[in-house]
Amino acid sequence: MALIVQKYGGTSVGSTDRIRSVARRVARFHREGHQLVVVVSAMSGETNRLLALVTKARILDINVEPLRKDLAAGAIVIVAGFQGVDADGNITTLGRGGSDTSGVALAAALGASECQIYTDVDGVYTTDPRIVPEARRLDRITFEEMLEMASLGSKVLQIRSVEFAGKYKIKMRVLSSFDDPESTATGTLITYEEDETMEQAIISGIAFNRDEAKISLMGVEDRPGVAYAILGPVAAANIDVDMIVQNIGASGHTDFSFTVHRSEYQKALEVLSREKGKGFTAREIISDNKICKVSLVGIGMRSHVGIAAKMFKALADEGINIQMISTSEIKTSVVIDEKYLELAVRQLHRVFELDQSPQAVWTRNTRISEAFVWTDRHEGG
Ligand code: ADP
Ligand code: MG
Numbered sequence: 001m002a003l004i005v006q007k008y009g010g011t012s013v014g015s016t017d018r019i020r021s022v023a024r025r026v027a028r029f030h031r032e033g034h035q036l037v038v039v040v041s042a043m044s045g046e047t048n049r050l051l052a053l054v055t056k057a058r059i060l061d062i063n064v065e066p067l068r069k070d071l072a073a074g075a076i077v078i079v080a081g082f083q084g085v086d087a088d089g090n091i092t093t094l095g096r097g098g099s100d101t102s103g104v105a106l107a108a109a110l111g112a113s114e115c116q117i118y119t120d121v122d123g124v125y126t127t128d129p130r131i132v133p134e135a136r137r138l139d140r141i142t143f144e145e146m147l148e149m150a151s152l153g154s155k156v157l158q159i160r161s162v163e164f165a166g167k168y169k170i171k172m173r174v175l176s177s178f179d180d181p182e183s184t185a186t187g188t189l190i191t192y193e194e195d196e197t198m199e200q201a202i203i204s205g206i207a208f209n210r211d212e213a214k215i216s217l218m219g220v221e222d223r224p225g226v227a228y229a230i231l232g233p234v235a236a237a238n239i240d241v242d243m244i245v246q247n248i249g250a251s252g253h254t255d256f257s258f259t260v261h262r263s264e265y266q267k268a269l270e271v272l273s274r275e276k277g278k279g280f281t282a283r284e285i286i287s288d289n290k291i292c293k294v295s296l297v298g299i300g301m302r303s304h305v306g307i308a309a310k311m312f313k314a315l316a317d318e319g320i321n322i323q324m325i326s327t328s329e330i331k332t333s334v335v336i337d338e339k340y341l342e343l344a345v346r347q348l349h350r351v352f353e354l355d356q357s358p359q360a361v362w363t364r365n366t367r368i369s370e371a372f373v374w375t376d377r378h379e380g381g
Contacts, residue, residue: 002113003071004029007039007081007103011120012177022118024181026076035071037106039081041099062109071110079106100161108168115165115172116187117157122176123188124149124156126354127206131345134355138204140189145204145297148331152295153209165190194299201358202300202307206348208341209293212242213265214323215272216257219283222249229279230256230272237271239264243293243326243335253283257324259335265289291323292341295333296348308332314351320344 006026013019022040029036070077081099100117107115124146125135141149143166150159156174165172175187194200220226231241244258260268269287276282301307308325311332315322320343324335336344353361 001033001035003035003037003110005037005039005103005107005110005112005115007099007115007117008041008177009099009117009119010041012118013040018177021181022177025118025177028181030076037067037071037077037079037110037112039079039099039103039106041081062105064106064109067106067110098158098160100158101164104161104164104168104170104172107170107172108164113171115170117161117172117174118177119156119174120176120178121156121174122179122185123174124154124205126204127345127349128154128156128208131208131342132206132349134349136355136357138188139186140191141204142194142299143190143192144330145299146190148295148297148328149205149207152207152297152331152333153211153293154205154207162190166192200300201298201354201361202304203296203298203352203354204300205297206345206352206354207295207297208345209295210338210341211262212259212291212293212335213262213268213289214257214259214287214291214335215265215268216255216286217272217280217282217284218255218286219253220256220280222252222254226254226280227256229275231258233271233275233279234258234260234268237267239268239271243324243333245324245326259291259293259324262289290338291335292338293333293335294341294344294348295331296352297331299330301330301332310351311348314347315344318343318347320347 006029008022011018012022022038026036026038067077067079079102081102103117104115106112121129123137123139124141125137126132127135129135143162146157147159147162147166150157150162157172162172164170169192172190173187174190175185179185217230220230227244227246231244234241239260242259242261245256247255265287269285272285276285296307296311298307308327311334312322315334315336318340320336320340322334322336326333334344349355
């Protein structure tokens with residue numbers, strides 16, 4: 001018997017049939033002897049309306065005492081996931097995807113043994129299965145990879161929920177609410193340790209994000225402080241900057257580019273045109289809000305060279321131009337024209353053989369190298 005938090009997303013409670021199916025699953029876990037806290041999202045379609053009503057709030061505290069009392073009395077506790085109460089007692093929402101975070105936060109506050117996120121896919125895939133039908137479900141993914149995937153645009157889990165899970169080491173699992181309520185499918189488990197015995201894939205997944213826009217300042221003075229002169233006012237306007245690229249200077253001038261969230265793009269342009277000629281000078285400001293970011297994610301990148309080169313070649317083979325590049329220990333991201341998003345994701349998925357299990361790829365590559373050894377010996381002897 002365990003205490004389990006189950007979160008059901010918008011499409012999982014999108015109709016009375018869906019709600020009935022959720023109820024059957026909840027009843028089954030209860031029958032099996034578990035204590036259950038069920039977090040439900042707003043019905044699909046409702047989130048936009050709710051978001052327009054109130055501002056984004058954060059979780060400061062959860063009052064678990066009433067929940068504990070109900071659980072001890074054998075009740076199933078149902079919580080409206082998106083909603084919270086602010087310091088003045090007003091009801092607020094936690095923003096889009098906020099119910100994922102509510103689920104994890106409740107699991108942490110109650111010391112639950114697991115937080116199960118039920119959605120319309122049966123786990124975390126190598127990439128969004130709506131874009132790549134060959135995408136493969138992962139049995140497990142490391143917390144670090146999941147955090148990168150979420151922050152780079154995979155909307156299967158809200159990033160705050162993954163951060164929260166990591167902070168409190170919550171066992172988190174993604175499953176389908178569309179499976180039979182009696183199903184024993186185990187979905188995708190987010191793990192906190194790299195499994196040494198498992199044949200770890202070099203690349204675990206591909207994330208993408210259409211919500212960005214690029215701003216380039218051409219011919220800015222190449223002098224100390226110019227990056228601050230440009231980005232200082234942008235930060236002061238509360239605008240988040242993602243990728244930043246500054247070119248090598250030539251004859252005292254350089255080009256400076258960065259990306260912002262698409263919804264803040266106009267505001268960023270206004271700030272820059274206001275500051276231009278004051279804090280910095282620029283020959284021209286060029287902007288583009290038809291870009292996207294595509295990222296490869298995998299902890300295997302730490303120990304393997306040539307991943308970025310292979311990625312760039314795969315994109316070049318499809319005639320896709322790379323506008324910006326950024327890398328970290330476990331990810332490589334590129335900014336490209338938005339119209340190539342699907343093509344790029346499918347091409348990378350194929351080239352990195354993400355449709356096949358890491359074991360299959362590994363075994364085949366090993367066979368090939370054995371064949372080479374054999375040929376060498378044969379020719380040598
Ligand atoms: P919910 O309403 O249950 O919170 P979401 O729409 O927020 O559901 O998240 C589920 C969706 O996330 C899937 O339908 C899928 O299209 C999308 N998605 C994006 N990337 C991935 C991925 N790597 N694996 C699985 N689903 C993904
Ligand atoms: Mg969601």
